Amino acid sequence: MGHGQGNRRRNAIAFAVALVLGLAVPPPLALAQSDGGSPPAGDAIVPGAGVPENDADTAETVVVTGMRLKTERLQEIIGDFVRDHGKRAPYSDQIARWDRAVCPQVQNVPADISAFITTRIRAIAQAVGAPTSRASCKTNVDIFFTDQPQRLMDAVADKYPRLLGYHFVHQAKALSQVTRPIQAWYVTSTSNGILTAIDDPYQMSLGGGLGSRLSTGGLRPVLTHVLMVVNTDRILGLKLGAVADYLGVLALAQPKVLGQCGDLPSILDLFAANCADDQKTATLSAADKAYLEGLYSMDPWETGVLQRSSISLHMRQSFGAP
Numbered sequence: 001m002g003h004g005q006g007n008r009r010r011n012a013i014a015f016a017v018a019l020v021l022g023l024a025v026p027p028p029l030a031l032a033q034s035d036g037g038s039p040p041a042g043d044a045i046v047p048g049a050g051v052p053e054n055d056a057d058t059a060e061t062v063v064v065t066g067m068r069l070k071t072e073r074l075q076e077i078i079g080d081f082v083r084d085h086g087k088r089a090p091y092s093d094q095i096a097r098w099d100r101a102v103c104p105q106v107q108n109v110p111a112d113i114s115a116f117i118t119t120r121i122r123a124i125a126q127a128v129g130a131p132t133s134r135a136s137c138k139t140n141v142d143i144f145f146t147d148q149p150q151r152l153m154d155a156v157a158d159k160y161p162r163l164l165g166y167h168f169v170h171q172a173k174a175l176s177q178v179t180r181p182i183q184a185w186y187v188t189s190t191s192n193g194i195l196t197a198i199d200d201p202y203q204m205s206l207g208g209g210l211g212s213r214l215s216t217g218g219l220r221p222v223l224t225h226v227l228m229v230v231n232t233d234r235i236l237g238l239k240l241g242a243v244a245d246y247l248g249v250l251a252l253a254q255p256k257v258l259g260q261c262g263d264l265p266s267i268l269d270l271f272a273a274n275c276a277d278d279q280k281t282a283t284l285s286a287a288d289k290a291y292l293e294g295l296y297s298m299d300p301w302e303t304g305v306l307q308r309s310s311i312s313l314h315m316r317q318s319f320g321a322p
Helices: 003-021 071-085 111-128 149-159 169-175 240-252 286-297 304-318
Strands: 104-107 141-146 182-191 196-198 220-231
Touching: 071 286, 071 304, 104 111, 111 240, 111 286, 141 149, 141 240, 149 169, 149 220, 182 240, 196 220, 220 240, 240 286, 286 304
Parallel strands: 104 141, 141 220
Antiparallel strands: 182 196, 182 220
């Protein structure tokens, strides 16, 4: 193993340790490199670039891309969007969301880019009604930029497999495979309003009361931790705002499907191969914002069917449909 390869492996392991222990890691990889030149025009991501001065103050401004809708199929289209953007929790058909302040931390990029991304994620969370905090908080959304994403995830799978989320031991290797330019892993928990336990197939889940057609007997799923890995080799040339918005949506909700081009525009289509460039949005879309608003205004104790119905209704109303 060469000296450079050894350093990369040590970096990956250091990142995994830092992720769990909350340690600060100096940025040794691609986006931290600098050739001494001035930042490029615009906010495209290139090695050595910071946040341009004219964009530095836009992180707190949530820009939403509008759209035209075909009303005759609106209900079906919204139903598909809600289904694809909300993965069912391990122990129920409900949708998990944050019940405590979203607290992102970005590793391995210059400080101004890290601040831009974390500020943008907090701004989106506040805009859609997700819990936020202006005070210091414990990190629960870890975002790593690296040109060796698989090395990082191999270390996570080996040393800290719980960060991969709900899975059986034999699934860890497949689950830790990096297949996307930006990829997320979610740790979810089940809460009964008093106690909260991480979802684990090898441990008993929390007990609740008697359920019904309308409720789950006092149990609800919640997001506990999100790990996101950004492959720096595959995002070069993209707008920083687009990457930040993509990370923001992934930080606030666990999607069921990625990589498909739906009828409603979504920032999560940014890397969809079957989406034409003119179909993709470079900012949070109106559908993304309406979905997240619906997610964070729904009743967390309702059954999954009622939760999805509530989100769909909010989306229709936000589009001005009956």
